[in-house]
Amino acid sequence: MRVMRRLVLLVAVVVLALAAPPPAHAQSPNNLDNRPTPLAGAINGVVPMSRLVRVIQNCIAAREAAPSLMRLFTMARQSHVALGAEQCYRTLADEVKFANQANQPGNNPACVATVGTGANGQPVGHSYHGWGKAADLTDAGNSLTFSSAGYAFMKRVGGSVGWNHPRFAEPGGSTCPEPWHWEWVGDGGQMHLDTLRGDAVGLLPSADDHGYATVTGLGALGTHGDFQNRGSAINIPLAWVIVGAAATPDRGGYWMVGSDGGVFTFGTARFAGSLGGRLLSAPVNGMASTKSGKGYWLVAWDGGVFSFGDAGFYGSTGGRHINSPVVGMAPTPTGKGYWLVASDGGVFTFGDAHFYGSLVPSHPSSPTIGITPTKSGKGYWLELADARIGARGEAVNYGNG
Numbered sequence: 001m002r003v004m005r006r007l008v009l010l011v012a013v014v015v016l017a018l019a020a021p022p023p024a025h026a027q028s029p030n031n032l033d034n035r036p037t038p039l040a041g042a043i044n045g046v047v048p049m050s051r052l053v054r055v056i057q058n059c060i061a062a063r064e065a066a067p068s069l070m071r072l073f074t075m076a077r078q079s080h081v082a083l084g085a086e087q088c089y090r091t092l093a094d095e096v097k098f099a100n101q102a103n104q105p106g107n108n109p110a111c112v113a114t115v116g117t118g119a120n121g122q123p124v125g126h127s128y129h130g131w132g133k134a135a136d137l138t139d140a141g142n143s144l145t146f147s148s149a150g151y152a153f154m155k156r157v158g159g160s161v162g163w164n165h166p167r168f169a170e171p172g173g174s175t176c177p178e179p180w181h182w183e184w185v186g187d188g189g190q191m192h193l194d195t196l197r198g199d200a201v202g203l204l205p206s207a208d209d210h211g212y213a214t215v216t217g218l219g220a221l222g223t224h225g226d227f228q229n230r231g232s233a234i235n236i237p238l239a240w241v242i243v244g245a246a247a248t249p250d251r252g253g254y255w256m257v258g259s260d261g262g263v264f265t266f267g268t269a270r271f272a273g274s275l276g277g278r279l280l281s282a283p284v285n286g287m288a289s290t291k292s293g294k295g296y297w298l299v300a301w302d303g304g305v306f307s308f309g310d311a312g313f314y315g316s317t318g319g320r321h322i323n324s325p326v327v328g329m330a331p332t333p334t335g336k337g338y339w340l341v342a343s344d345g346g347v348f349t350f351g352d353a354h355f356y357g358s359l360v361p362s363h364p365s366s367p368t369i370g371i372t373p374t375k376s377g378k379g380y381w382l383e384l385a386d387a388r389i390g391a392r393g394e395a396v397n398y399g400n401g
Contacts, residue, residue: 027193030159032167034189036065036133044130045092050237052089052132053218056259056283059085062132063238065184067217068161068198069135070241070259072154074285077301077325078343078367081153082140086180090129111176133184135163144180146171151179161198162186202245204254215245219256219264230254230267239276244286249293259283261298261306270294272309280304281318286328291335301325303340303348312336314351322346323360328370333377341371345382345390356380356393364388 039047039062053066061069069088076083090098117123128134136143139150154163162184168174169181186196202215204227211225219233219242233242233256240258247254253267261275261284272295275284282302289296295309303317303326314337317326324344331338337351345359345368356379359368366386373380379393391397 028159029162029185029189029191029193029196030164031191031193032170034164034185034191034193035166036128036131036183036185037187037190039131044127045090045095045125047089047132053238054240055088056085059088059135060132061088061135063218064187065133066241068163068184068186070217070243071161071198072158072163075157076153079153080324081149083150083153084138084141086136086138086143087129088135089132090127092123092125092130095125095127095130096123128183135182136180137182138180146179154182158182160196162196201243204245204247205251207251215242215256217241217243233264243284246287246289246296248289249291255287255296257284257287257298259285270309272296275306288329288331288338290331297329297331297338299326299329299340305329312351314338316350317348327368330371330373330380332373333375339371339373339380341368341382343367347371359390
């Protein structure tokens with residue numbers, strides 16, 4: 001159990017390390033004059049789907065930019081900000097349409113990127129949306145304003161994972177400032193500055209706990225120690241970003257899950273079904289394996305639980321009003337119940353899972369990221385993003401960090 005707890009803490013440390021601001025001496029790519037790099041070998045607005053991936057509804061982005069954008073949407077919900085997107089990738093046809101609309105009397109041409117004409121007389125796009133590296137963001141369904149909570153959140157957090165607000169979009173930066181328009185420069189941008197990562201979504205232990213692998217939002221593995229790589233999703237043309245992973249009980253394989261509930265299996269992991277292709281009320285953000293490894297649960301932001309294989313369904317918070325998004329789940333030792341935990345530290349019990357307390361109403365300053373039960377199931381640890389621990393029931397707090 002201590003090993004499991006250390007691994008959970010490592011997930012928190014890895015996620016924070018890959019989404020943290022750069023050291024003071026670094027040349028941050030978050031510069032008002034820095035802009036995204038074009039996609040090499042692609043045509044603006046005519047990017048093949050194999051180089052794009054869906055993040056949330058209404059938002060398809062370049063594979064390079066998508067995981068950090070999903071991280072932003074997740075962090076926003078943990079901060080009670082209803083951040084969404086009106087549009088991310090924009091096709092050349094849409095670029096032409098918007099440019100024509102902007103040139104109509106009464107409209108402001110400065111509000112839309114120009115569309116040029118190539119040597120063959122065909123239109124050429126110039127929008128950074130056309131590379132899938134720009135996003136027009138919303139707050140509770142409305143475009144961001146300079147006074148909205150979504151804009152304040154992005155100014156505070158967006159830069160930590162490489163999302164930049166360019167000079168023209170700043171107040172007074174042009175004749176058409178755009179609080180909703182943000183661009184990804186996490187690869188250093190056109191100014192070739194330092195990179196910023198925000199793509200870690202999970203951690204997989206090795207068979208003997210002498211190694212582990214980090215999992216990215218594109219399903220890539222970063223292996224350490226004696227972890228045995230049994231395959232990854234990095235070369236799969238994903239439809240949706242990867243949001244979680246879980247090891248099989250025998251540690252001989254692992255699953256990865258996309259935000260649409262699509263499941264990918266590697267090694268000894270069995271495929272028991274998925275939600276891929278179904279319209280969900282909230283994105284999936286995690287999964288857990290049954291004790292036998294012959295089934296698993298998927299959990300969504302709203303606490304919706306989906307069971308496959310020998311995983312039993314014992315209830316969920318889907319369709320109920322909850323104060324914060326659900327960020328993790330853990331099955332009981334019998335497999336006949338499970339706990340769900342929300343980012344505010346609230347705990348929900350189902351089946352034979354017992355309630356031993358939560359972090360509400362203490363309102364911890366750092367969001368909760370997961371829950372780990374004791375071996376007997378008569379207590380659990382609540383893990384916070386800053387590596388602090390809340391112990392409940394028979395669980396003992398042996399220290400933080």
